[in-house]
Amino acid sequence: MDLDPPAGADVPPYGLAGSSLPEAQPSLAHPADGSGLSLDRRPKKSSTTCAVCRFRKVRCNGARPCCGNCQRLGFPCSYDDADVDAWSLSLPRRRVKQACLSCHSRKARCSGHLPSCERCRVQGIECVYRPNKRAKPSESDRDGARENRSHRENRDHDEGRNDSPALTEAASSASPGGDNHEGPHIDESFNSIVSRAFDLFFRHVHHMAMFTFLHRASLMEQYHTGKVERPLLLAIVGITSCLTNMGPGMREYGNRCINEAEALLLADYSRPSIVKIQALVFVIKHRILCNKFSSAFVLHSFASRYATALRLNYEAPHLRFLAQESRRRLMWAMYCIDTSICGGYPDFVLWRADQIHVYLPCNERNFEFDLPQHTEKLVPDTHQPRPPLAEDVGTLALHARILHIRQKIIEFTKVAQYDRGMEAAELQGRIFALDKELNDFATNLPTSFQFSENSLRLRAYSPRLCVFVMIHIWWRQCYCDLYRLALVDISGGLPQSMLDMFDQGFLEHCHRQCVDHSLALTLIFSLIQKLDAKPVADIDLAMCAYQCARMLMHLFQFGIFSRFGVAADTVMEQAQLCLQTIKDCCVGPAVDCIVADLERLVNRDARAVTGEGIVSADLSQQTMPQNIQITDASDVLGAPTTTGLQPFNPPSNAVNNTVSSFTHPVMTAPWMSETAFAPGLDQQTLPPEVHANPSKSGTPNLSAPRSEYGQSDLNNEYDGTFAGLGLDDGFDYNMGMDMNMWATNGGSWTAPGFGSTWMG
Structure with missing residues (x-):
């Protein structure tokens, strides 16, 4: 007789089901019978685990008639396996x-219901389950959850309630969007991510010039009481994850945070507030770092309109010092962004210095500890000489x-290139x-900032x-931007026909300035490498280092360095030093494009720089005296009065020594087509070369001639350097990244397909 149970039968481990007596020992009379039990099988015992505990997979004490677990929990107890x-x-x-x-972050009991658990439903907060761990709700459940959430938001909005107290609950999801389960999984609640982001932000990012408007003590106090709005939290997480290393997958997670912050801001764009402007500044900078310049360009107009509506460019004397200073810092941060976005084109300027009637920001320590400090305006009300800056200047x-000086420089260089008159x-x-102005800026710097x-x-x-570091890098870059006008065969420089009008001594002075300040920039980079100091830097550092490398190669290629x-x-x-500095200090997709292009340039053009196979350009018009020597490092890095430059006296016929903001009819958008100018534009204000030819059709040809810029072998060697760099829509040209000044043939810095449309 076969005693083995049939397949699939549920046999208790100890004894037969329902039996309370010990099982009889199997007979050993027929050990050879294959149907009998083996000799080593343990004898079965009576069941000591009730059916309920067996189902629940918990230990049962076997007490009868009711075990301890069933008695404690009120369950009916049975030792019958059939139950x-x-x-x-x-x-x-x-x-x-x-x-x-x-519920997990709060260590609260969760009902596990979909689409929302009982606790989240009662408290009116968003309920999100960890992705890939639970079956996704149906589309009908998702739609119902969206409708309920939308209804709650509209109700709170109509009642004038601030939903920020529920942020700590609503933001408990590690995913910034409830329905977005794509991307890396972050096994961490949003609250803990925000806490880490705050710590890293105020340790590494807050001190960057455009991010100093947040007061740490005030922000943390509001956050712990649940009064910080969700877009600002998301924006801080996004910008911090972009500029620092918050862990695996956090860059992608930060991108989603920025996307949601932007969506929330635009969904309620009709209600301007200071917090929204703060969040927009972070979103704008993140878009720039992530190579989305067109998005930053448009969002900056939103933030500027908000600032105008809130009169952020005017003092608010009724507020206490801390609130006033935070407003000032936010306004000047937007001004700094605007100077880079306009790129020297007056049509793009949203904030002129004379439109900002607030004082300059105070020292960072005074802002941190709420110590009132009197400062001055960027543009003084009177024409009195500017006094030296105080030691505690911010x-x-x-x-x-x-950046105010740089804006005037790049506007002037744009005008100088096109105004042939x-x-x-x-x-x-x-x-x-x-x-x-540059000399006065350096002379008036406090000793601690030298x-x-x-x-x-x-x-x-x-x-x-x-x-x-960026204060001094910008100062050197301003000199390079100003004096590159005297370099031949370089975009951003004057045509040879205009250079011929200048005195040879003036051209030599310009060349010397380009040499000194480009080498001084590399000396700053070398000191950063020497000290192993790797600051968290904005894309501005990458752009200045990139332009420095390009100018060095240009100066050498045309024989100026040989002197x-x-x-x-x-x-x-x-x-290579410029390239390494970018790699060490800067991050982001836009920086990756710059690094890739500079690597390609250095690796490909090593042969060109050494002069192999390259025909030397005719330098008869730009030769430099043999007795000019490079100054030593300490001189180059000192104040302008100690740079070692021979004093150059302006000629007596140099006129118009006052510089103001320029507005010129030729200064149009770089992506405007040649036929997009207004037909009624006064042609008397245009250079003679761009006037309409009366012998042809009535459409004037307003394209600036490029034949005088000279297409040398250097141009052919560098042709296509910027092709496929990936910066979208040509807006990189207007983000203070005027790489067209280094590119040739109209510049190919923009992505393929946009050159003719956006660059004109």
């Missing part, structure tokens, strides 16, 4: 397979000053006036290292 299936249908489920993220104030004396006068290796060493491990005895290997080393 197991019945208990599986009737017993309430004590635990769910997975709690929602909100870094954001210095940034606003140097400008006399040489007028050009020289404007150049000297801008040079004087650049030296020691001052850099003292800040090597300070979060304010980046802002200190100073600088070898080709030295030029390549300096270019």
